[in-house]
Amino acid sequence: MEVKELEQIASQVRRDIVRMVAGVNSGHPGGSLGCADFLTVLYFDEMNHNPTDFKMDGIDEDVFYLSNGHISPVWYSVLARSGYFPVSELGTFRKLSSRLQGHPSTDKGLPGVRMASGSLGQGLSCALGTAQVKKLNNDPNLVFSLHGDGELQEGQIWEAAMYAAAKKVDNIIATIDYNGRQIDGDVDDVISLGNLNAKWQAFGWEVLEMDGHNIAEIKETFAKARVMTGKGKPIVIIMKTEMGQGVDYMMGSHKWHGVAPNEEQLASALSQLEETLGDY
Amino acid sequence: MKTIEFEVLGKKDTRSGFGEGLLEIGKQNKNVVALCADLTGSLKMNAFEDEFPERFFQVGIAEANMMGLAAGMTVGGKIPYTGTFANFSTGRVYDQIRQSIAYSKKNVKICASHAGLTLGEDGATHQILEDIGLMKMLPNMTVIVPADFNQTKQATIAIAEHDGPVYLRFGRPSVPIFVKPDAEFKIGKADLLIEGTDVTIIACGHLVWKSIEAAQQLAEEGISAEVINMHTIKPLDVKAVLDSVGKTKCVVTAEEHMANGGLGDSIAQVLSQHTPAPQEYVAVNDKFGESGKPEELLTKFGIDTPDIVKAAKKVIQRKN
Numbered sequence: 228m229e230v231k232e233l234e235q236i237a238s239q240v241r242r243d244i245v246r247m248v249a250g251v252n253s254g255h256p257g258g259s260l261g262c263a264d265f266l267t268v269l270y271f272d273e274m275n276h277n278p279t280d281f282k283m284d285g286i287d288e289d290v291f292y293l294s295n296g297h298i299s300p301v302w303y304s305v306l307a308r309s310g311y312f313p314v315s316e317l318g319t320f321r322k323l324s325s326r327l328q329g330h331p332s333t334d335k336g337l338p339g340v341r342m343a344s345g346s347l348g349q350g351l352s353c354a355l356g357t358a359q360v361k362k363l364n365n366d367p368n369l370v371f372s373l374h375g376d377g378e379l380q381e382g383q384i385w386e387a388a389m390y391a392a393a394k395k396v397d398n399i400i401a402t403i404d405y406n407g408r409q410i411d412g413d414v415d416d417v418i419s420l421g422n423l424n425a426k427w428q429a430f431g432w433e434v435l436e437m438d439g440h441n442i443a444e445i446k447e448t449f450a451k452a453r454v455m456t457g458k459g460k461p462i463v464i465i466m467k468t469e470m471g472q473g474v475d476y477m478m479g480s481h482k483w484h485g486v487a488p489n490e491e492q493l494a495s496a497l498s499q500l501e502e503t504l505g506d507y
Numbered sequence: 508m509k510t511i512e513f514e515v516l517g518k519k520d521t522r523s524g525f526g527e528g529l530l531e532i533g534k535q536n537k538n539v540v541a542l543c544a545d546l547t548g549s550l551k552m553n554a555f556e557d558e559f560p561e562r563f564f565q566v567g568i569a570e571a572n573m574m575g576l577a578a579g580m581t582v583g584g585k586i587p588y589t590g591t592f593a594n595f596s597t598g599r600v601y602d603q604i605r606q607s608i609a610y611s612k613k614n615v616k617i618c619a620s621h622a623g624l625t626l627g628e629d630g631a632t633h634q635i636l637e638d639i640g641l642m643k644m645l646p647n648m649t650v651i652v653p654a655d656f657n658q659t660k661q662a663t664i665a666i667a668e669h670d671g672p673v674y675l676r677f678g679r680p681s682v683p684i685f686v687k688p689d690a691e692f693k694i695g696k697a698d699l700l701i702e703g704t705d706v707t708i709i710a711c712g713h714l715v716w717k718s719i720e721a722a723q724q725l726a727e728e729g730i731s732a733e734v735i736n737m738h739t740i741k742p743l744d745v746k747a748v749l750d751s752v753g754k755t756k757c758v759v760t761a762e763e764h765m766a767n768g769g770l771g772d773s774i775a776q777v778l779s780q781h782t783p784a785p786q787e788y789v790a791v792n793d794k795f796g797e798s799g800k801p802e803e804l805l806t807k808f809g810i811d812t813p814d815i816v817k818a819a820k821k822v823i824q825r826k827n
Contacts, residue, residue: 334612353576353607
């Protein structure tokens, strides 16, 4: 898909995010906006997947895990916009009996979601399990995963990182949303990740870096990562993003991690984001 | 004086039943995979590893990762069996099980050895007595505590047919075998081992044999005890409980677990809602374990055969 077209989808995804969160006065807009470009490219351009025929076992298609489940608004929007479920259902986000739970779950049968997430640090292990089974099944498709940078403070991530290299799980492309912010402030002030690139390399991973708001670069990096698969090493992309990207007053701060905009703020946000596919 | 004959078929550890069952189900079902956190020998998983190396995953000392891996392996159609000690199978990884396995309703079989006091000399850090409670509180989770070698083998095979998360709890020491090798294991269907009229003894795991011994001793004193092997804690065989206690009007529950949250509490919940009846708990009373020989520990913590006999007499008195 052309860059221009992907940019248009990403703009609509950002509108969906702020409208969903404002609609229930709760949710996590900051990280969602920051990952809108990434998930748009992943679902509309990169992954081999079947939106209209969702199968839990993910056999014969690429599988994605969202480990940082709190950015569910962006995932739900991208899933709906790519055809997993009706776009109108985005209006039920976080409401009673909705399939769109505050954090993603399989409990209510939402197509596109294969694992609950929200309690952080678990998704890389799940992704690796699926990746190893793909090898066992002679399924050449890949597993993708997304993790927050603050989430890397969870120890299980590093158990999984060590395991992946030791077992040569080379059919996974994990991505880190490196926005440098978490609930209590800047990641560097809470618990610094130190030299993140060197850490992943030391754990035996191939490390790529990219600008998470440059669609052409995201496409190129995915292409590069795909070429690197099957060579005995797991692959991680450190993706530089801005929390709240696309909405000026949400950028440059951790304050919009888990706060919804009010009516006036919503209007301001929407005025900055072009409606391209039609609001839900 | 009446005597109760109960045939002992030998003596073996329940974990070896797991090891044999795993190998057998591995042969029967190619979707079965196994993961182990550096305790392959202790869990008796070597035979499976040797026979199916490509379906065996050594994960090292990283139980949280193991639970996540297992959950992920169900996506792709596999039936993962995880193996480590009961403490590291539950308490250590509770949130991983809660989110990635129970809430996500993944077809993972959590197989836990060295449960309870009879782990012995390693002491309290390894002697989990809370695991049944932890696991039975999770929605979607099935909880099974087989009584001997044969039943552990049968349960290990049977759980592959059940689509959903299972907690299978077994132990370390060698204990008498009394379940027939060709017995059918049905999840949620209790085994009525001895019929009686004065008191019902409901037990699970290692305490089932102790309950049989207790019933034999009670019979010599003219007390007729009914013994039920409640190998499935969840879903509980409510009918078996009500049928038996409806007849005997009192119950002793026996388990190698805390009184809080274990089998006894499950039974009490059923009775209080249907037919309240006097109940005595033979269980560990809000204490951590300690080092010692398995049999010594059962005695010291009050969950041995004489404790069941005593509890039975006491509960019969309470009927009036």
